[in-house]
Amino acid sequence: MSFNRSAHNEWATLAPFGTDVRYFEKCDSTNTLAVDAGNKGEKGPTWFVAGQQTAGRGRRGNTWKSYDQNLYSSYLFRPNVALSELAGLPFIVSLAVRDTFIALGCDSKDVHCKWPNDVLIDEKKANGILIETSAASGQLSEFVVIGIGLNLNGYPKDNEYPATSVSQQLSSKIDVASAFKVLSHVLDIRLSKWTPSDISMVTAEWSKSAWGIGTRRLIKTTNESFNGTIVRLESDGGLLVHLDNGTEKCLYAGDIFSTIPAG
Ligand code: BTN
Numbered sequence: 001m002s003f004n005r006s007a008h009n010e011w012a013t014l015a016p017f018g019t020d021v022r023y024f025e026k027c028d029s030t031n032t033l034a035v036d037a038g039n040k041g042e043k044g045p046t047w048f049v050a051g052q053q054t055a056g057r058g059r060r061g062n063t064w065k066s067y068d069q070n071l072y073s074s075y076l077f078r079p080n081v082a083l084s085e086l087a088g089l090p091f092i093v094s095l096a097v098r099d100t101f102i103a104l105g106c107d108s109k110d111v112h113c114k115w116p117n118d119v120l121i122d123e124k125k126a127n128g129i130l131i132e133t134s135a136a137s138g139q140l141s142e143f144v145v146i147g148i149g150l151n152l153n154g155y156p157k158d159n160e161y162p163a164t165s166v167s168q169q170l171s172s173k174i175d176v177a178s179a180f181k182v183l184s185h186v187l188d189i190r191l192s193k194w195t196p197s198d199i200s201m202v203t204a205e206w207s208k209s210a211w212g213i214g215t216r217r218l219i220k221t222t223n224e225s226f227n228g229t230i231v232r233l234e235s236d237g238g239l240l241v242h243l244d245n246g247t248e249k250c251l252y253a254g255d256i257f258s259t260i261p262a263g
Pocket of ligand 1: 028029030031032053055056057058059060062064071072073074127128129130147148149150
């Protein structure tokens with residue numbers, strides 16, 4: 001892990017007032033750093049940002065590879081809400097990522113939110129979000145870490161779901177610090193408006209730019225894979241799907257794929 005004081009001072013000016021920023025040229029994972037800091041009692045709000053991750057972590061145990069000039073960041077904070085009230089967070093963070101891509105120059109018509117927390121540009125995955133929490137008493141979240149990776153200038157070519165970068169879409173290099181500045185501010189604004197006990201406003205806004213509603217898709221959960229038509233995002237964050245066998249299912253975890261294998 002390499003910590004650079006002058007880079008740290010420079011990055012500290014980018015986030016909203018009152019938010020600390022720790023910048024590392026290289027670390028294993030900014031989420032791991034943030035979770036460790038949370039476990040040691042750091043209050044936050046604090047951003048952990050890295051130029052490169054050697055052990056980036058993705059959802060469902062996947063690894064998150066490092067590419068030069070992408071953003072690797074994790075936000076540690078203590079929202080003091082029940083674990084059951086965190087359901088809206090993935091949608092708030094996805095909307096903040098969407099805001100960021102649009103602020104960087106992407107056409108809003110091309111930027112869609114894919115359940116549960118991906119943002120697509122031109123139908124391709126351009127980010128990753130990994131939210132981790134600790135529960136002190138099993139009821140209240142002691143701290144929350146929001147990990148956000150943005151494909152600014154690099155992206156995997158061998159992803160199970162096709163990927164892209166902002167740079168690829170706009171045909172110009174993206175400045176990582178500028179992108180972080182936008183992201184940290186839009187997330188701050190969105191979190192300040194968050195009402196954990198009622199996320200219907202957030203799910204309604206997310207639904208307006210949702211990808212795949214009304215279309216038949218392949219859905220994978222931890223235990224099963226099935227085809228179904230995506231009906232809507234429910235006001236509690238669940239995804240209602242109409243299965244090919246005529247039944248309906250509300251999903252709270254899983255992944256959606258655009259292609260349905262023949263047969
Ligand atoms: C996904 O699988 O789509 C989520 C990927 C999340 C990656 C980000 S990069 C910054 C933070 N640190 C990590 O190790 N993971 C998250």
